[in-house]
Amino acid sequence: MANLPILQFEEKIVETVEKNPVVVIIGETGSGKSTQLSQILHRRGYTKSGVIAVTQPRRVAAVSVARRVAQELDVPLGEDVGYAIRFEDRTSSKTRIKYLTDGVLLRESLSNPMLDDYSVIILDEAHERSLNTDILLGLMKRLVRIRTSNFKVLITSATLDGEKVSEFFSGCPVLNVPGKLYPVEILYSKERPVSYIESSLKVAIDIHVREPEGDILIFMTGQDDIEKLVSKLEEKVQSLAEGSCMDAIIYPLHGSLPPEMQVRVFSPPPPNCRRFIVATNIAETSLTVDGVVYVIDSGYVKQRQYNPSSGMYSLDVVQISKVQANQRAGRAGRTRPGKCYRLYPLAIYRDDFLDATIPEIQRTSLAGSVLYLKSLDLPDIDILKFDFLDAPSSESLEDALKQLYLIDAIDEDGAITSVGRTMSELPLEPSLSRTLIEANDSGCLSQALTVVAMLSAETTLLPGRSKPNEKKRKHDDSNLPDGSGFGDHIQLLQIFECWDRYNYDLEWCKENGMQVRGMVFVKDVRRQLCQIMQKISRDRLEVGAHRRKSSSREEDYRKLRKALCVGNANQVAERMLRHNGFRTLTFKPQLVQVHPSSVLSTDNEGMLPNYVVYHELISTTRPFMRNVCAVEMSWVAPIKRKIEKLNVRKLSGGPASSVKEPEEKTELSRNDEETPAVSEDVESRIEAARARFLARKRPAMKSGR
DNA sequence: GAGCACTGC
Numbered sequence: 001m002a003n004l005p006i007l008q009f010e011e012k013i014v015e016t017v018e019k020n021p022v023v024v025i026i027g028e029t030g031s032g033k034s035t036q037l038s039q040i041l042h043r044r045g046y047t048k049s050g051v052i053a054v055t056q057p058r059r060v061a062a063v064s065v066a067r068r069v070a071q072e073l074d075v076p077l078g079e080d081v082g083y084a085i086r087f088e089d090r091t092s093s094k095t096r097i098k099y100l101t102d103g104v105l106l107r108e109s110l111s112n113p114m115l116d117d118y119s120v121i122i123l124d125e126a127h128e129r130s131l132n133t134d135i136l137l138g139l140m141k142r143l144v145r146i147r148t149s150n151f152k153v154l155i156t157s158a159t160l161d162g163e164k165v166s167e168f169f170s171g172c173p174v175l176n177v178p179g180k181l182y183p184v185e186i187l188y189s190k191e192r193p194v195s196y197i198e199s200s201l202k203v204a205i206d207i208h209v210r211e212p213e214g215d216i217l218i219f220m221t222g223q224d225d226i227e228k229l230v231s232k233l234e235e236k237v238q239s240l241a242e243g244s245c246m247d248a249i250i251y252p253l254h255g256s257l258p259p260e261m262q263v264r265v266f267s268p269p270p271p272n273c274r275r276f277i278v279a280t281n282i283a284e285t286s287l288t289v290d291g292v293v294y295v296i297d298s299g300y301v302k303q304r305q306y307n308p309s310s311g312m313y314s315l316d317v318v319q320i321s322k323v324q325a326n327q328r329a330g331r332a333g334r335t336r337p338g339k340c341y342r343l344y345p346l347a348i349y350r351d352d353f354l355d356a357t358i359p360e361i362q363r364t365s366l367a368g369s370v371l372y373l374k375s376l377d378l379p380d381i382d383i384l385k386f387d388f389l390d391a392p393s394s395e396s397l398e399d400a401l402k403q404l405y406l407i408d409a410i411d412e413d414g415a416i417t418s419v420g421r422t423m424s425e426l427p428l429e430p431s432l433s434r435t436l437i438e439a440n441d442s443g444c445l446s447q448a449l450t451v452v453a454m455l456s457a458e459t460t461l462l463p464g465r466s467k468p469n470e471k472k473r474k475h476d477d478s479n480l481p482d483g484s485g486f487g488d489h490i491q492l493l494q495i496f497e498c499w500d501r502y503n504y505d506l507e508w509c510k511e512n513g514m515q516v517r518g519m520v521f522v523k524d525v526r527r528q529l530c531q532i533m534q535k536i537s538r539d540r541l542e543v544g545a546h547r548r549k550s551s552s553r554e555e556d557y558r559k560l561r562k563a564l565c566v567g568n569a570n571q572v573a574e575r576m577l578r579h580n581g582f583r584t585l586t587f588k589p590q591l592v593q594v595h596p597s598s599v600l601s602t603d604n605e606g607m608l609p610n611y612v613v614y615h616e617l618i619s620t621t622r623p624f625m626r627n628v629c630a631v632e633m634s635w636v637a638p639i640k641r642k643i644e645k646l647n648v649r650k651l652s653g654g655p656a657s658s659v660k661e662p663e664e665k666t667e668l669s670r671n672d673e674e675t676p677a678v679s680e681d682v683e684s685r686i687e688a689a690r691a692r693f694l695a696r697k698r699p700a701m702k703s704g705r
Numbered sequence: 706g707a708g709c710a711c712t713g714c
Contacts, residue, residue, distance in 0.1 A: 058712065086714055103714040132713065222710060255711065280710055302710040315709060360712085368714095427714035456714095528714090596706040621707070 004032035006177045021144045022153045022172040026162040028179025034065050038097045047096035049150045050119030055102040057130040059085045066099040102132035120152045127158035129359035161356050168389050182333040188346045196298040203341050207294050214293025215275040221302045221317050226252045226278045253279035265289050295332040295340040305363045308399035311587040312617040321357040366400040367430045374416040375424035401651040403570040407434040414651045435567025444559040453526035454492035457518045485601035487629040565631040568613035569639045580608045595624040611636045
């Protein structure tokens with residue numbers, strides 16, 4: 001601890017913080033900023049007037065850094081030094097230094113907008129630009145203006161965008177603290193390889209044969225590439241002549257590996273053995289592998305992005321940013337001087353790479369964040385003009401408003417409703433919190449809690465495991481329920497109820513292809529949501545997960561599906577007349593399909609239900625709806641009417657148009673112009689077909705597939 | 706008839 005670089009800057013830091021409300025600290029890896037900044041300010045008396053909060057983008061970081069600091073100060077964790085993450089608050093009235101995830105601090109600021117328990121707030125790892133940290137940056141800017149005395153904000157960032165953060169905080173000082181990284185030699189390729197798998201293979205084997213010992217970390221984009229490269233490496237290593245080089249062991253490393261496979265990289269390798277770690281960007285920040293001396297950087301990353309005009313997510317392989325490239329290179333210099341092999345030319349790095357990764361706030365649906373900001377009731381803040389470090393597009397903000405309006409969280413003037421207020425209390429995306437509130441009103445809260453908790457965990461089914469009703473399945477060794485034909489939400493409910501009947505037995509999860517970790521998480525989320533709902537609704541709620549025996553199941557599902565329809569009024573799709581394709585109703589109409597993994601059933605004629613709500617639109621090989629639930633036309637009718645009435649300008653708080661009708665028409669025709677001619681044609685054909693259909697009553701059609 | 710990077714309340 002004594003030789004951490006940051007301690008040499010203690011005087012300078014204290015002096016600067018003393019004189020300025022906001023300070024940006026540029027601290028490279030190994031500078032000790034995460035553990036030392038809080039202790040320095042603690043020593044200098046900043047904990048006398050309040051608690052020092054340090055935010056982290058990840059739970060594990062909050063816990064491990066707090067543990068370290070408690071050790072260094074020689075105090076029990078949870079007393080003078082503590083942490084708070086979801087489901088776990090290890091702080092007490094004695095706590096002076098508190099580590100917490102950025103999400104937890106946002107929740108706290110909901111009940112205490114002035115955050116006046118804190119004398120100092122340190123936003124650590126701000127360069128990662130997590131959605132929550134970006135919102136906190138905006139709130140902090142406002143807070144330092146309002147809380148004039150006894151309040152300091154420190155922001156730590158990376159070299160390349162420290163100046164930008166400083167500008168955001170009206171030119172606040174920037175302090176540089178060097179890190180403790182060893183030099184890393186950067187080697188560039190002459191040109192982009194045709195295949196970065198082949199190219200990585202070649203470079204890795206070259207290193208293995210020619211270079212001294214030290215592990216090799218290879219950055220790939222996803223599971224597929226990783227598996228391919230791992231098997232090629234294994235083949236190649238085996239074919240190397242005996243005795244010509246040292247032994248080798250090859251590990252894949254990505255998020256969907258079970259935890260016990262992930263931690264293998266932390267155990268020391270056998271002697272005289274070089275490790276090859278083939279990883280996604282999980283090894284960039286989340287997991288640190290010791291012993292890495294060589295890094296091979298493909299220059300690509302898989303990134304999820306949201307298109308606000310279609311409401312669709314896509315997962316694309318994109319070029320990394322300079323910040324990311326440097327972060328990856330830095331992984332080679334943690335224990336001794338290293339080398340980084342970039343599989344792209346210097347000119348590409350210099351001229352093509354963005355300085356920093358596009359922040360999450362510009363790549364995701366903002367419905368939840370906009371609702372959060374609305375619920376804060378900041379008198380001087382207009383959401384559409386909220387002061388973001390990097391503002392999201394107005395299209396994205398308008399999309400959020402539209403969605404919130406359709407699920408009754410804001411009224412037609414864009415003001416938050418009482419339903420919206422209740423929704424913001426729940427740690428869920430808006431359509432899920434809306435579903436819970438509706439379910440509470442209609443008497444199916446217990447089931448809705450289960451579905452919503454299952455959906456927030458998302459990956460409970462083990463990868464590679466087929467869902468039970470898939471035809472390809474050779475032998476049915478699983479007794480998992482099938483959603484009774486109503487779709488995936490009902491199946492998720494039934495699965496959890498099944499687990500409940502087995503007394504939450506972890507073995508049951510393994511036997512039925514459910515991720516143990518995921519299912520335990522679902523249970524935690526469900527319990528947390530229960531507590532919040534109890535608090536909100538004051539009445540006694542019936543929230544046990546057991547299936548009630550008294551009422552008919554089908555009737556139960558009907559209520560639940562209706563609640564899901566209200567909650568997902570922003571995510572409704574209507575089936576095509578003659579085939580099982582759908583078109584979305586809430587966004588610019590898109591042709592979409594039910595994801596093949598869905599358990600939604602067809603009727604006797606092979607047709608899917610006329611209307612569904614979906615949890616997510618994702619474009620992979622084609623646009624798909626993931627997690628689909630059958631709903632009824634009569635439930636969709638009021639949603640359709642609401643969509644027709646929708647006036648975005650009014651929602652944005654802009655001047656309400658004096659002549660309503662033409663205004664809306666203009667809006668529509670503008671959208672039509674943007675639609676490519678082909679889909680416009682498809683659109684009109686669909687409309688014509690629908691009109692004919694309605695005129696003719698119900699035709700007996702066979703599925704043409 | 707597909708295949709998903711990583712976080713978080």
